[in-house]
Amino acid sequence: MGAEHWPGVERIYAAGIAGGSATFAEAPPSREEFLATRIPGLSVVAVDGDGAVQGWVAATPASSREVYRGVIEHSVYVDPAAAGQGVGLALLNALAARARARGFWTIQSAILAENLPSLALHDKAGFRRVGRRERIGFMTYGPYAGAWRDTILVELRL
Helix, strand or coil, X not given: CCHHHHHHHHXXXXXXXXXXXXXXXXXXCCHHHHHHHCCCCXXXXXXXCCCCEEEEEEEEECCCXXXXXXXXXXXXXXXXXXXXXXXXXXXXXXXXXXXXXXCCCEEEEEEECCCHHHHHHHXXXXXEEEEEEEEXXXXXXXXXXXXXXXXXXXXXXC
16 A cells, blocks of 8 residues: 555545445544554555556554454455455455464454445455444444444454
């Protein structure tokens, strides 16, 4: 995920935010803020033949505690125009391969319960659903403003 990819990453992130079921974030962070919390080498973009960003995946440490050093939390976003074309699955597979090579043993995420396409993608990529956190986050914007939201916890053991 180079600097040249950031406009596409930001555009896709903003589309996910606008839909109301991808994140609790209200706006995309700056590139510097984004990369400051991400694990180097685990931020990947998918581009089409013209170099346009079709999707991205990135990971952060799940915890600063040493016992969880091999556990990462990820986000994956696909351009709505590229949905259903295998972009998300390719990104998750790339993340898993890179994470495994770096010694990580678990990839996890908390997916908003209404985000059925993301849940289906993670099922297809081999993630298992390990739990539901009820009313874990309160939405302050968009179509779900004023609503408590549930998340589904998923994980992939490497």
